[in-house]
Structures are given as C-alpha cells and as structure tokens.
Amino acid sequence: MTVDRLLDFAVTINPGFYLIIAALLVAVAKDAFTRAVALIGGPGLALFAMLYPPVSGADVSRELFVGFELSLYRPDSLSLIFGLGFVLAAALGGVYSLHRRDRLQDAAGLVYAGAALGAIFAGDLITLVMFAELATLASALLVFAARTGPAYRAGMRFLTIQIIAGLLLTAGVALYGVEKGTFLIAELGGLWNGLVIGIIDPGSTGGMLILAGVGIKAAFPLVHNWLTDAYPNTTETGAVVLSPYTTTMAVYLLARFFAGYEPLIWIGAAMTIYPVFFAVMENDLRKVLAYSTNNQIGFMVCAVGIGSTLSINGAAAHAVAHIVFKGLLFMTMGAIQLRLGTTKASELGGLHRTMPWTALACLVGAASISALPFFAGYTSKTMIMTAAESGPGLFVVWLMLLFASAGVLEHSGIKVPFMAFFSHDSGKRPEEAPFNMLLAMGLSSGLCLIIGLYPGWFYELLPFRDQAQEFLVQDLFSISHILQQLQLLTFAVLAFMVLWWFRVYPPERPGVIIDVEWVWRKAGPMVGRALTRPLRAGGRIVSALTSSAIAGIQSASRQVFAAEGVVSRKFPLSATAILALCILGVVMLISLFQ
C-alpha cells in the first residue's frame, strides 16, 4: 500500500523536478555508477511521471504563493509530446556524456533539461517564467564549460541575449497577468479543439513583450545569432545537450500562446530560407548544424502560425523528431571534436576509414533531416508541408518551404557527412568514438528509423490524435507524397554530383562568415569608439595636465624638504621662537572666534 501511495504521490509532481533532483545527485556523486544512474535514471523517472499523470488537460494541484495562485503541474497532450522529446534528449545526452566526468556539465545539463521540462508542464505563467530563467542560467553554464577564451566570450554574449529575452518575457507575463486578473494558463483562454492553445493576444502590450521574449528564444530572424555563436563554442557534449531545449521550448510556448497568429507564418518561412545560404558558406560543421537548427525551427514556427490541427500536429511531431535527429548529428560532430579537436570542414575529410560507425550514424541523421521517406523527418515534415500546401493563400509560403527542404539536404544532408567523412582524404586517422558515444548514436539512429518506419505509436502521442491517425492512413505513405519527396531529393543529390563533378561546388575555406551579430560584435564597438573619441582625447589632456602638476609639486617638495632643502637649513633660535609665537597666535584667534 505504501508503494502505491508513493507512486500516486510521484505522479503528481512536475516531471522537471526529477531531473533537477538527479542533477543534485550527479553533482555529489563520487563513483561512476551513481553518476550513470542519476544521468539516465533521472530522465527515466521523469518519463514514468509524465506517462501516468493523475489527470490530463487540468491542473494537478494549485498552490497559493505570496498571494498568487500557481499551478506547478498541468499536463495535456501538447505538453506530453514536447516532454517526451525532452526526456529522450536528456537520457540520450546522459549516455553520450558518460565517458567524460565533469560535474559542472553533468549537473548543468540535467538542470537545463529539468527546467525546460518544468516550463512546458507549468500550469501558470509565473512558474513558467521561473523555470525558463533557470533553464537560461543552466544553459549558459554549458557554454562556459569549455573553459576557453572564445567560449567565455560566447557565453557572455549568450547570457546577455538570453537575459534580455527573459526580461521581456517576465515583463510581458507581469503585464498580461495583471491585465487579465490571473496567471493560470487554463483561465487565460478557452479551449480550441479540446486544447488550451493560442490563448494570448499579441496585440496587447503584455502579449507583445511575451512574443518578443519567446521570439528571441526561438531565434527569430535578426536575433538568431546567439544560437550560431554559442553552440560551436561548447565542448563535444555541450552542443548535444544544448541543442534540444531552448528553441524547442520556444516553439512549445508559441504553440501554447500564439497558435494561428498569421505573422508567424512569414517569420517561420523566412527562418527556413536564410540559414540555407549561411550554412553553404560556413566552414565549421557544428555551426552549419546550428544554422540548420534555425532552419528547422522555422518549419515549426511556420506550422504554428498556420494554426490548423494538422499543422500544430506537424509542429509538435517535428519538434520531437528534430530533437532526435539533430541531436544525432551533433553527436557525430561531437565525436570528431573529441578525437581531433576541430569540426572545421577544411581540416576534415576521409574520416570514414577509422570512424565508420560514426559515419553511418551521421548518414542516418542526414537521411532523417532531409526527410527521406521512412526516416523520422519525413514522418513529421510531411504534415507541415501538406498543411502549407492545402492552406488558403499559402502557395508562396509552400514554395519557400520546398526551397528550404532542398537547402536542408544541401547543408545537413550532404555537406556535413560528406565534408567530414568522405570528400578528399585529409590524412587524419582518428580513433573511433568511445563506446558510450556510439551507444547514444546507435539509440538515436534506431529512434530515427522507428519513428520513420512505424509512425503509428508516435502519431498516437500528438496533440490532435484523431487527425494524426487520419493523416497516417490517408496521406503519409501515399504514392504521390513518396514520389514527390523522392524526386526532390534524388534530383537535388544529382545537382550536388553535377556541381562537384564540374568543380563549381564552393570549396571549404577557413574564415568566419559575418552575420547580423556583426552589428554588436563589430559595429557597436566601432561606433562606441568613435563616439567616445572626444572624451578620450579630453581625458588624455586632463591626464597630461594632472601628471605635470603632480611632477611640479613633487619637484617643489624635493626642493623644500630634501636634505639640502629650504627647511633643512639652520635657522637662528629667535626666528624659531617668533614662528612658534605666530602659530600660537593663530591657534588662539581660531579658538576665540569659535
């Protein structure tokens, strides 16, 4: 009975707390076994709590905290599918990190995962903001964990931008909650097809601030560089742990708060396009994957903006599938980073000779992200593409997404595996990745195939289950869909081979590609220097004057007080007596007038 009561209690706790408790255990673990249990058991417990919630679509409990009614745990089908992705990512990230004992990274990674998980299961805006801020701090620690100069600077930039996003989110939540008289998500808006989504009015000041904060976390255009700046500067495990949470949490928040908000369609479509061009030029393959993340999040944002049951299902499914296959691609690059200390394409090539398992995993990830039929990406992206194709007035958007699909194949489907493992022989013969890394890559590859080959169970978990099942039966594996996708991919690969054959494929060259970050990394300091030039010139003059004055005083003092100075000379006794009388007179005068 006690066990039953314990289990009943365990499922009433927000699953994010299990990961945070596991982080504490990891931080104090003295042996490898305890550490491994915490790294993998924490996500396991969270998964158990998530799959057996006491209620769904309602607050599990409500608490009063300094006068505010809070709901720490509110599970529903939208949070469940995102939660599943986060728990999978935490467990796979744990396995991937086993070879390296670093308390900071282990604990920060679990706190980050737990906070992100807590945020998506939060039933009120205050709890959500608290968890989101905790996630920000933990993620910044992961960037700093590389302990190098560039990582420190990237971490500071990352933290600054994330704090700005957090402040916007907090201010927006405060304004919106006060305006509506409640912070409880369930009371902010009504049900739409049985789900509480699209509940915040982006026209209000609070709503606008929330959208801005979430937009930065989703890496909207012009504020996307925190992502491409931070991820490549982390350790080999850091990027794997960083990649699933912040942007995916932002997609969840967009779906929960702003589903069907039309500008998101265009923002998302733009997000799918421009990273394609940057990824083509980029030399660092981890940065290519960061741009690729930006591109894939664009598909989800666009789907959220469309706001149909099919597109919301597509966004949720793609979020989880993306966590798996992007994590896998980052894992393969992490293995190269571990063995060679670099992921720059210009220094790689021919690594398949000694790292064939990693190469194979990379190819599975590449096939998945390119949406090759029967791989994970196809299962999820087809929903988004179909929603855009069938949406009224969305032809241009659909064409943009189609272009981006070919672009994805270019940078993540071909460039990453080809430049790292095939291409020209760099002469490098690194050792294959450690066993735990290979295990994590194998599990991720298996998941990519299971989701792609047997999508039924996956579709069962989507927010709108009936519509998902209908799509599975009628559309997903229809001949026309499969043929269209195969045509797109086959001819795109053919284009690659033709361009490579005629040597017009741009060679990988060392260098950095300037992006919007140029504004604050280069132009900002330049303008600052130009504006402060008069002040600095004035400062130099004042400094010169002060120095000469001090030198004068020093010289005069030396003349007066030195061994041969004025005060060292011998004076007659009468003169000394007169001087003493004068001083006494002055003192008496002062005391008289006081």
Added chain:
Amino acid sequence: MNEEKPTPTPNQKPQLGEAGEHPLSVLLFSWMRSKLAFRIFMAVLAALGAVLIGLEVVFSHRPVTSIVTVPGFFGIFGFVAFAIAVLSGWPLGKLLRRPEDYYETRSGEAGRDR
C-alpha cells in the same frame, strides 16, 4: 634501400583497404573511392530520377491544373533550388567571409593592430 613488399603466403588473406582501416569501412565505403564509382552513382541517380518521373505519370491521377501538378515538377524544383543554394555560396562567400580572427581584432586583420 629497396624494400620489397612481402608476398602473401597461401594461408594469408590479402589485406583490404589501407593499414589500420576499420573493417566496416572497407565493407561499406571502400567502393566510393574510385572515380568510376562516382560516375556510375551519378548515372544511377539520373536513371532513378527518370524512373520516379515515369512512376508519377503512371500513378498520379491528378489533373494538370498548374505548374505544380506537372509530372517532374518536384525533381526540377529540387535540382534548381539546390543549384541556386550552392552557387550562391560563391558571391556571398566573397562578400561575407572574413579571416578567422576577425572578431578578435579591432581592424579584423591580425597583426595590424596588435
């Protein structure tokens, strides 16, 4: 000194791939290394593309109402989109690529202001 290659005895199997190469790499990827394989793969892809368009003509019963419904649209779109994405790398690279330490120096060129 002129070193001769040891000739394999009848019991010794000749080594595949290069020394130290993983057997899985030999099994899965060694075929890729010849130029002929590249040509053959390209030809196979072109043939596969043609077959896919043929299959679309046979199995798709959609009437041709717009450019999107023309058989082969997705293939041609994929080819052109991919080529545009890749070829844009030349001018954009010239415009936007800077030295590795661009952000670490004031002028963007190491040695000039350090």
